[in-house]
Amino acid sequence: MEVTWKPALPKSEKPLYLALVRALSRDIESGRLPKGFRLPTQRELADYLKIAVGTVTRAYDEAERKGLVYGDGRRGTFVGELPSPKSSLASLAKAVTLGIDFRQNHPAHRLDPDLGAALRQIAQRPECRDLLLYAPPAGLMSHRLAGAKWMDSLGLTADPENVFVCGGAQHALLTICAAEARAGDIIACEEYAYPGVKTVADILGLQQVGVAIDENGLIPESFEEVCRNKAIRLLYCNPSLQNPTNYVMPTQRRRQIAAIADKYHVCVIEDEILAPLLDDRPGFISSLIPDRSYFVLSSSKSVAAGLRVGFIAAPPQARQSLTDTLQGSMLGMPPLMGEIFSLWLNDGTIEKTIAARKLESAWAQQTAGEILGRFTIRTHPTGYHVWLLLPEPWTGPEFATEAQMRGVAVAPAEIFAVDRKSAVNGVRLSLGAVPAREHVTAGLKIIADILSGSPRHDTVRV
Incomplete structure (x- = not known):
């Protein structure tokens, strides 16, 4: 039987079951796997990828936990809904366990009033x-x-x-x-x-x-x-x-x-x-x-x-x-x-607090301009965030996934787009909430390094 989904799974990515979940997520985000698509059985996919059935089982379980797929008894495993519009705000509010959070857009806690x-x-x-x-x-x-x-x-x-x-x-x-x-x-x-x-x-x-x-x-x-x-x-x-x-x-x-x-x-x-x-x-x-x-x-x-x-x-x-x-x-x-x-x-506390936040924003925005200036960005001297338009062939979800693997959380344009299918290839980088300046600089350098490379294509069109 022909396998209905053929992800290219680099064996160098560990653990393999999470690499498979990432490949599945990217194909759902890109539209290659539409809602209701029936995935291969665990045995079929394991045989195709030449990996253990247990690895595929673990990947499917993790994907179901994330809401990417659902099981329907003997009928098999199916692609679920893309995250609905109501979940976009929640996705930005998730606690970030990564090193640098450029996803949440709020002011730096260290400058809060007493x-x-x-x-x-x-x-x-x-x-x-x-x-x-x-x-x-x-x-x-x-x-x-x-x-x-x-x-x-x-x-x-x-x-x-x-x-x-x-x-x-x-x-x-x-x-x-x-x-x-x-x-x-x-x-x-x-x-x-x-x-x-x-x-x-x-x-x-x-x-x-x-x-x-x-x-x-x-x-x-x-x-x-x-x-x-x-x-x-x-x-x-x-x-x-x-x-x-x-x-x-x-x-x-x-x-x-x-x-x-x-x-x-x-x-x-x-x-x-x-x-x-x-x-x-x-x-x-x-x-x-x-x-x-x-x-x-x-x-x-x-x-x-x-x-x-x-x-x-x-x-x-x-x-x-x-x-x-x-x-x-x-x-x-x-x-x-x-x-x-x-x-x-x-x-006068509010006036003083805002003045301090504007100074911090000016530094962060200038730093972003220095590190990312060769790319297409929109900054503002007193803003908290940067709007980054990605060079080809990057897409927002691919870039966000790669950044996450490198320890930086970003928000792809799809989260903000009214029509997700026609969203530009871009991400928002929120610099205001990062705890320390050195983290802002380190995160921006990681972003620049990713932009200088190409996406890892773990999936192919079927």
Whole structure:
């Protein structure tokens, strides 16, 4: 019998069963092994590869544990689903046991503010015990005032009555979409977007549509075409230091996007979580169409990843629906988190922390330019990540697998692409979370070394 899958398995790769799992994973990612494909029996594949049946059995078991395949009794072993959109965010959040993590995109823990000092100061206040009470769904007014103050410092004037406290930007995104959309509605976003959008769309049953982007962000003509041809309910965009491409949308482009959204009655979710890192900030879309925009801000990227204090500046007419949704999702933000944020905002800690993070980012981005400058990269002096377009014949999954084998975790473009099948060959390198500068340099040198070689082709077309 002809073997239905013929991986080229270099015997030099050890252990063999994991090499076989990697070959299987790459063929699934590339589309060579579609969902439902029946794999050879363990005996057939072992005979073809001239390896022990036990090795194939162990490989199939490991692949099933990873969700790559599933067994169906006597019918055999079949290729399962590719990781669904809802798993993309989870894949970025997995604990990394490798030496260098360029996958998770958050600020360096070593530059976090002094939490102990903040807690001691709060504990000395007579009203400290009140922080153990439930907060209103929209958050304590003192915390909403702090959120409005932070927005104002960035260039957005917001009425504190329209500012809501939430558990970070991801919670904000889920809350807004739940308040504004229903199952079957369409949310548009950049063709490469923050994976959390996919997660929310999957949870709420929303359809996701990608809008083409260039070096300035969303392309107005593409956005208008999408609006003309589909009933777009929401537009999610990340105009400042966009994740993953690093673009900053200029003011004129923001005006164009705002005008199109207004023309087609599209509600805009403007995620400005990285805007505090910019020195020169263009005007915000939410300032142009405040009655049609939600402005999202969070402490997790610029202050501390685990603080999880987010803010929404909402249109006045959305107050009640947003309040109801916040009450249904978490009753109210834990007051202690908001109190820590407010203390740090008012005593200047946040300003100092952001300044330190920008200096560290400038060093990391310059280092990336020096080491990877001969390749196609998009950097920004105060950004946390680098967008790397891969030379042929590399694909994102192949490069990520090779980097993982060399001890570096990266995020392939497929994680961010609305249409995974047409994703560019690229990866995001997140430099902000790496514990030490020497690790950043070492990881970038490994990336450069991999780029100078060619992928190992462990699979052949069948």
